[in-house]
Amino acid sequence: MPIAVITGAERGLGLETARLLLDRGYVVELAVHDHDEGRNMGELSAYERKGCVPLDLTDDRSIxxxxxxxxxxxxxxxxxxxNAGVTGTGSAVEVTRERPSR
Structure with missing residues (x-):
């Protein structure tokens, strides 16, 4: 089985992409900022071929x-x-890796 990793898979496009790949026989690892939220995602509870790994893309050690x-x-x-993104308000010019807008 092919292995896929999706960052930002807690919601939205990442979550739907995970669902689509699982339906197509992939093993899917959800790389999520909030590990507890990722492990407890009810939307994917019916799938057995999934895992969850904590990942903070602003932290080199976490990566x-x-x-x-x-x-x-x-x-x-x-x-x-x-698929991981930065959410919040403000200018995209002001967002840096060191100072993301969360």
Whole structure:
């Protein structure tokens, strides 16, 4: 089975993409900022081929830890969908990796 990782999979496009890939036979890892929210997503409770890994894209250590765990678990990933986004208000010019708008 192909392995997919989706960042920002807690809601919206990420959640729907996870559902579509699960329906097509993928194993899907949800890379989410709020690990508790990701593990408890009722929308995907019927699917067995899913996992959840915490990932804060503003933290280099979190990124390294998440992908080390995924590498140890699966070896090679087939698909990475980088859907994580920054939410909030304000100018996009003012948003930096060090100071995201949350």
């Amino acid at each position: 390294a830890t998440a992908f080390a765990a995924l590498g140890a678990r699966y070896g090679v990933l087939d698909v990475l969908i980088n």
